Amino acid sequence: MTRRPDMAPQDLFAASLLEREALSPGARLLRGFARDDAPTLIDAVNKIANSAPFRCMATPGGRKMSVEMTNCGTAGWISDKRGYRYESEDPASGQPWPAMPETFLNLATRAATAGEFDGFEPDACLINRYSPGTRLSLHQDRDEQDFNAPIVSVSLGLSAIFLFGGDKRSGRPQRIRLDSGDVVVWGGPARLNFHGIAPIAEGCHPLTGRNRINLTFRKAL
Ligand code: MD6
Numbered sequence: 540m541t542r543r544p545d546m547a548p549q550d551l552f553a554a555s556l557l558e559r560e561a562l563s564p565g566a567r568l569l570r571g572f573a574r575d576d577a578p579t580l581i582d583a584v585n586k587i588a589n590s591a592p593f594r595c596m597a598t599p600g601g602r603k604m605s606v607e608m609t610n611c612g613t614a615g616w617i618s619d620k621r622g623y624r625y626e627s628e629d630p631a632s633g634q635p636w637p638a639m640p641e642t643f644l645n646l647a648t649r650a651a652t653a654g655e656f657d658g659f660e661p662d663a664c665l666i667n668r669y670s671p672g673t674r675l676s677l678h679q680d681r682d683e684q685d686f687n688a689p690i691v692s693v694s695l696g697l698s699a700i701f702l703f704g705g706d707k708r709s710g711r712p713q714r715i716r717l718d719s720g721d722v723v724v725w726g727g728p729a730r731l732n733f734h735g736i737a738p739i740a741e742g743c744h745p746l747t748g749r750n751r752i753n754l755t756f757r758k759a760l
Pocket residue numbers: 667675680690691692723725734735736753755
């Protein structure tokens with residue numbers, strides 16, 4: 540957190556709730572930005588999962604990802620033995636992905652603006668569900684057509700350690716704790732940075748039980 544010796548403790552506390560921490564040029568952590576919306580967001584996730592259930596996708600290499608995923612929006616991110624890509628239909632049902640709820644769109648555009656990316660129009664939201672012990676290995680998000688748009692990532696439920704590297708896979712990534720309601724906005728010079736999630740610690744959260752839910756909003760098409 541930024542050091543602010545000039546501020547009274549109660550103001551420091553208020554500032555810490557809505558801190559805009561720069562992780563690197565183009566990447567900002569908005570602490571607690573989605574905290575008030577979290578219950579509504581989780582209700583919406585549960586509705587989406589009723590029509591497009593969470594599933595472990597296969598990697599192109601033939602392994603199963605440990606993180607469970609689903610999507611909403613006009614495009615959904617999928618992985619199978621043919622590779623990574625966006626599809627307008629859920630391959631499990633052949634139906635279009637559930638529409639992006641208004642609450643999702645509203646939060647994502649406000650967060651992008653707070654992270655200094657105006658005019659963000661996400662058409663895809665990948666929803667990740669982690670249980671204790673699951674992880675997401677270092678990767679780049681590069682299946683989108685336009686790297687000018689940022690990505691907005693919302694953490695809900697159990698906390699996680701976010702691994703945040705540079706534009707090469709090598710090198711030791713930063714480790715950043717993400718709690719429920721924290722939002723990361725990144726784009727510009729950080730858009731292709733490597734990142735991942737360390738194995739989730741055992742725990743139970745009032746909103747999500749033994750799960751961490753992550754929403755990543757993208758402009759895919
Ligand atoms: C997660 N997030 O937080 C995984 N990708 O569960 C991501 O893979 C991610 O947080 C691009 C931008 C922000 C992210």
